[in-house]
Amino acid sequence: MKIQDRIKTKGNKGITLIALVITIIVLLILAGVTIAALSGDNGILKRATEAKEQTNQKNDEETEKIGGYESTIDQYVDGNGGGSGGGGTGTNFTNVNTADSNPAGAVPANSTVVEADASKGIVIKDKNNNEWVWIEVPKTTVFSGLTIDTTNTLTDQNYADIKNKLIEYATTYREGKLGQGCNWTDEWYAKDGSTLVTASTQNLTEEQKALKNGCGLTYDEYKTAYQKMLKSIYTYGGFWIGRYEAGIEGTTTETTNARTDSSARISIETSPKAISQKDAIPYNYVYCSEAQALAKEMTPNSNYTSSLMFGIQWDLVCKYLEVKGKLAIADINSNSTSWGNYSNVGRTISSDKAKQSTDYGNTWTAITGTKPASSVLLTTGASDETNKMNIYDFAGNEWEWTLEKTSNVDNPCAYRGGNYNNSSTNLPVSGRGGNNTTYGYSSFIGFRPTFYVK
Numbered sequence: 001m002k003i004q005d006r007i008k009t010k011g012n013k014g015i016t017l018i019a020l021v022i023t024i025i026v027l028l029i030l031a032g033v034t035i036a037a038l039s040g041d042n043g044i045l046k047r048a049t050e051a052k053e054q055t056n057q058k059n060d061e062e063t064e065k066i067g068g069y070e071s072t073i074d075q076y077v078d079g080n081g082g083g084s085g086g087g088g089t090g091t092n093f094t095n096v097n098t099a100d101s102n103p104a105g106a107v108p109a110n111s112t113v114v115e116a117d118a119s120k121g122i123v124i125k126d127k128n129n130n131e132w133v134w135i136e137v138p139k140t141t142v143f144s145g146l147t148i149d150t151t152n153t154l155t156d157q158n159y160a161d162i163k164n165k166l167i168e169y170a171t172t173y174r175e176g177k178l179g180q181g182c183n184w185t186d187e188w189y190a191k192d193g194s195t196l197v198t199a200s201t202q203n204l205t206e207e208q209k210a211l212k213n214g215c216g217l218t219y220d221e222y223k224t225a226y227q228k229m230l231k232s233i234y235t236y237g238g239f240w241i242g243r244y245e246a247g248i249e250g251t252t253t254e255t256t257n258a259r260t261d262s263s264a265r266i267s268i269e270t271s272p273k274a275i276s277q278k279d280a281i282p283y284n285y286v287y288c289s290e291a292q293a294l295a296k297e298m299t300p301n302s303n304y305t306s307s308l309m310f311g312i313q314w315d316l317v318c319k320y321l322e323v324k325g326k327l328a329i330a331d332i333n334s335n336s337t338s339w340g341n342y343s344n345v346g347r348t349i350s351s352d353k354a355k356q357s358t359d360y361g362n363t364w365t366a367i368t369g370t371k372p373a374s375s376v377l378l379t380t381g382a383s384d385e386t387n388k389m390n391i392y393d394f395a396g397n398e399w400e401w402t403l404e405k406t407s408n409v410d411n412p413c414a415y416r417g418g419n420y421n422n423s424s425t426n427l428p429v430s431g432r433g434g435n436n437t438t439y440g441y442s443s444f445i446g447f448r449p450t451f452y453v454k
Contacts, residue, residue: 100139170318190215191437251272396422
């Protein structure tokens, strides 16, 4: 072979290797660009996942709206007249004076009716299997002489007028226990370090208004929720409350999730959800702010607000039980022996899945027959003797946090009613008590949720 041919061959081999190296480099660059495009905070895969989630959410919302439209049509066909806030069930509630109350208009979509007769206490079950009772607030009685156009934005005076009418209607129970003299208010509060700040505190800063370590709501959230509650009651003539004390998810069948005196603090991301279902272990060892966070998560859907009950709502439930439940006033504000789980009364156990704790919620065992006249904490709905107008355990078993503020600066968090460790005359149903913002190391205290149309 000639020298020139050898040089040409070697040259051809060299060019081929360089091209291969360049090709590999280009492929690596393209691979890197592709991986970067697929992954990362703004990558195709993440954006595709987000798009899928958004699509699913929109589909759920659309399904809910369609269900609401269908139910509203059904209500009008049935002559029940559904309202703008509710999805309804298409069921014609009985013994309802629609001039006074419109529960059908405030029923969430995809709910089922457990009890349709208002004379017994209307009960619905939402899509999460939580059960709720309608508390009627008769409009023709309560709001006589008051006319407000709710299609317009309500003024502060409108809200004040509604509030004052409700307070006047439920005035019998406004002081708590008869003679207790606790005319407390529904008012926002929080702790700024060791200082209690309230809605009436002068020169509140934006940082203080954002605090949620008191009642569990910011200043603005509290005001908004209170106004929504007032408007909803005025519009529909009532509101929903949990049929049962708030229970702990998973405890209707076993006790693993039960809270004890050594339980960790509550986190919405990791703690069991709160439920309103029979045979659950009550949610206790809970701060007021934690109870509010749990109650907020119990909303049936985005058209409603759920929360702890405001103080005026508790008083309205007392009035409802007096008027519709035919309870004597003394059974509510003096001595609730006849229908509560207290330490000085026995109770007949009616649920075959009932459980009891005699050691402050640390252990739970089955119970049948009769609960003795001693300190025994029961699961929700354990005894039909505690059932009034389809509301269980409103008297006794556990104190229940509300969104009231007490008159005590050191103990601003308000609770209502009595508990299983009290006597029935010490704190009857209307009774008031209070403790500090970190009072949650007790099996005596739980909560009951409410919800109303936004």
